[in-house]
Amino acid sequence: MHDDETLTAYHEAGHAVVGYVLGGEIESVGLYGEADDWLPERFGDCHVNWGRVDAGCDWQVQREVLTILAGPVAEMIYRGEKLHPATFAPWQHDWAWAWQRSESLIPDPRRRTRLLEAIVVWLHHHLSDDLCWAAIAAVSDELLAHEYLDAEQLAETLSFWIRT
Template structure:
């Protein structure tokens, strides 16, 4: 019997997205409680407007003082790391970011920058700067190999605990000499 499955690009994109959140969050000092992909395959035939695949990454910062700029910055970078990791995997430009597809991430990022600065122009600058920094950071070692390794594990389908995410970060950072 010859099995011929089409690769599921949505699942792969979601795996890179969630891996971006997890790896960057862990590298910035968060505890990752878990990261997973979920399939709504039982409901795939329904035309209810819900995504057929989605992911989840639970980032635990512990006790956070929202008035500390460095805490706000690491939270913003972690929020945006998912969309940027997916963007890099898709080999797209930041101008091609589909805001509707990442609506929850963008809402969280905007809420975060509103806490960082009151002026809209400055908020937009902070977001642009964060996206630019993340494209450089995520697209290179040690971050990119760690993101790719976690995305591969996520594609297998099992939920991944925070200790495994931390192991990947330690492994790839050591290989890069950090």
């Protein structure tokens, strides 16, 4: 049985590693996210700053959707279970957020579902890569030790594993 804190650490590490690789500055990642204007109270939180971008640009939407779904996929890999983010309660918010964010790319609901499911499969393949998984595990370990990492701490942890 996996404890909630460890599952959350892997989930947030997935968001952080993919966001970092895709060029975002991870301002912070932590366990125990507080409720705010955008999100309910949650087990963890990852703040990505994409810089000055056009939020409607296809590439920006793609980066965000990949980063959003990376959390559930990293947790899925850690659990050793292939669960669907739309139907597994702890991940439904991530799925709904990716669903809403990707509407501009694919307005048709069936095609959008297929796209998001294909992204989950793609992420599962790539996050399972030894080097990528080592980076996720390193961030998770740091989160479990400190509960919160700022941009500098995260960059220090990831610089060993990922060259940007």
